[in-house]
Amino acid sequence: MPPALQALWTTLPTPDWLALALFFASWIGYALWAKRRALTQPSILATTNRWRRQWMLQATRRDNRIVDAAIAQTLAASPSFFASTSILIIGGLLAALASSEQASELVREIPFAARTSLLVFDLKLALLSAIFVFAFFRFTWSIRQYSFGAILVGAAPEADQYDEAARAAFADRAGQVMGLAAETFNDGLRAYYLSFAAVAWFFSPWAFMAASALVVWVLYRREFHSDVLAALRH
Incomplete structure (x- = not known):
């Protein structure tokens, strides 16, 4: 074992290792469980995917698809904002790592x-x-992925060039691309939520474990039992 890892293994107390294990088990386990659970119980993502398919189906009936292009651009704006924010946060954390001694004194x-x-x-x-x-x-x-979906919308034939089978096939394909973009965006948001649990580690490993469990519970409630999900299903 490299000296740095050996020093870390002996320096990090057992509760901290347990907290780290619970954190990653919660993150990975919940992501896998939620994907399988959505097959039997409607989730926010699965429900909105049906609406995305309906959107793409309606797009095949419009000669002017400016509205559809504007919606795709609006949807791409959210991940763009969070990506820019992530860069700023990463820069701040790397700066803190470069001056970790002063940052450690401040946290104390x-x-x-x-x-x-x-x-x-x-x-x-x-x-x-x-x-x-x-x-x-x-x-x-x-x-x-949102840009790929916009390309599909732009490449769609005119409304009078479709038959019903072609409409359904296009709606399935384009709706799936938009759904994958939303799923990827959801992965990024889930990481943001779990970062708050990681912040709790600065207080104690027990707070870290409690925060990990709490964040997963909040994610579960919002994905499977939220008011907006009930509204989308009706």
Whole structure:
């Protein structure tokens, strides 16, 4: 084992390792579970995917698709905003890593914040940086997928050149692309939510574990039991 990893293994207390394991198990486990759960219980994403298909079906009946292009551009604006924000956050975290000794002293002044070694403090900053790097990649991929959907809308034949089978096939294809873009955007938002759980690690590993469980519960409620989901299904 490299000396740095060996030092980290011996320096990081057992509760911190447990908190890290719970955090990643919660994130990965919930993402996989939510995707499978959506097959049997309607979720926000699955329900809006049906509306996206309906949108693409209506687009085949319009000769002028300026409205559809404007909607696609508006949808791409959200991941673009979050991608730009992620860059700023990553820059701030890297700056904190470069001056981690001063940042560690500042955090120690916060009431109830855990007193840890500089190595552990750097690990906490590195975890936050990794979360926002992941979010940045998901947001930028979402932007590209929305652009692919806009290309499909622009390449669609005129309304009178469709038969019903062609309309359904186009709606399935374009709706799926838009749905994948939304799913990727959702992955980035989920990373933003879980970053708040990672912030709790600066206070204690127990707060980190509690925050991880709380964030997953909030995500579950919003994806499967929210008021907007009930409105979309009616």
